[in-house]
Amino acid sequence: MNDKDYYAILGVDKDASAKDIQKAFQQKARKLHPDVNKEPDAEERFKEVSEAYAVLSDEQKRARYDAMRSGNPFAAAGGPAPASGGYSGGYTGFGGFGFPFGGMGGFSTQRRRGASAYNPSIGADVVVEVKLSREQARDGARVAVKYPRYESCDNCHGSGSVASEHHRACPTCGGTGSIAVDLGMFGMGQARMVCPECGGSGKVVADPCPVCGGEGRTRVQGEAVVEFPAGTHDGDLVRMKGRGNAGTNGGETGDLVGRAHVSAERLEGRARSGFYTLGLVTPFLVLSSFSGTFSMFLLLCAIPLVMGLVMVLTDDVFHRSGLWWKRGLQVFASGVSNGLLFALISVWFSSCTQAMFLGPYRYM
Template identity: 70%
Template structure:
């Protein structure tokens, strides 16, 4: 979500900056009628309707409009860069490192944007980096260098988001409620619509004097480097955690970790082998039910063809000679296929039984 001072509410409503309250209300009514989700079925209609409603909520209130105009005109913090808010959990960060090649600068930074001056301490998220290892490196252990993007604590405000005070103040736009009201009484009979406050992002508090370097979030985007050490005996999917090297938290909250996840190609079940195990799993329920019930025996013979093909895909990929594949990844794929196959096999048994009963019922009555 773009910040309050990044949006041009006048352009959104299509009115000049000196528009009267009546002109603003008229423009809002016209756009809202066209964009209301019950009328406009376009995929982006709901989002545009919310944006128009947000613009009207700010510009229709004299105090909020004056503050908005001040933020966009000459305020030293107007237009300060906003940054994604963090949420607990892991998500993929860009990686490259000296042995890995380039890295995507936007990876791990796709979370919804928070208002720049919002005071909302949240723990920083983890950054997950996938590291390719050979079978020998996984067996003997290896150190790998990784370069990745993350948020670190702002050096100018020491992570607090505020230059001179750590105390947040009540959001002047919403009065601390975290939401703003849009009077929709003149449209559709909807009454009052509540929306998340665009200045505090729903927290009800804002930084008293936002840091010009981080915009009040307490953190800035940087490129970091770290050495991830995988111990001997590492297997595909194993992780190594480096405390505090993930994303810094907002407004002084604790930071996340850097998580290195091993990718050992010799231990991965992919491509033909994975499809082969899954195909075999799908066919097994049909063959077993046919053997026990005697139903659709002809279809069971047909199932032998994909069954043999699945076994052939496994054998051609030499999967059985890879460590841990047969009873770990192979069995997992086999079970997934068997569950889906059993579902369809039971449906066929039920359908066949019903069909036979339908044809036999006239004879039973005689």
């Protein structure tokens, strides 16, 4: 039984959010880091704070810890996810290797970017779905779109820092990007985890910008005009360089990608299911017509056959383009290939059964 109160060690309530736990750890870790704090017990307290954060920052480990603290280690098994955690699986004892908060190695190595981390990275592309009529796709169109995006912060010019020195070594991990957590109480020595202060980069912003919080970018509503050329088809992409999300800490900006949505060419929903259903039943009907069991299979396939036809024919087929029919035939062919093997087996078995029972009476 773990008798340490991790919540008290970090100074947070039992219902504290993940953000509150991370903030509390960062504050304590800065004060207790051995390179900063020269008190005799600073290193031991730093390890204790790191251990508490390693458990409470992970949803599953936190749920198991809460269950063990409640005196019922099986409380987390099989039920709905606890309010403070999100763990929904069954209780797995001691993780297979004697440690109740995970498998061998103990701690998650997932990179988490802290509020003041300095980690330049390329901004992600922004994909915008643009609806086009059949005429716009044929003749070409220029469509204005609005979309949420990150843009470079004007206050710090994208660096994340308002000082001349943009970054410095992380005070929590000393620039290594990871911290050691003492697992001696579980008989496993030490394990290393990604530093939550710098997210593994080993660097933090020297003087975080008050506008963007040190990230170097802010959330805005972007606007652009996407130009689709004549002859555009559903799913075609138009890329606009540098109009996507700005990167963090001065990283390169991503692109804006306009994806054409042409309803007259888009095969989806009921029509797709209808083509696939027709493809599934077709091998049964074709093969049974050569084996003398057509009437039996027609009776078995009548309902899915009618359902497939209805789903296709009620999808405004008279206003669909040639590409819509081409995609429908591709889905139909996929259904045929998936149903062919079952049709061969079923028709062969039915033919053999019919011959076995009717064979003695054919010449009577």
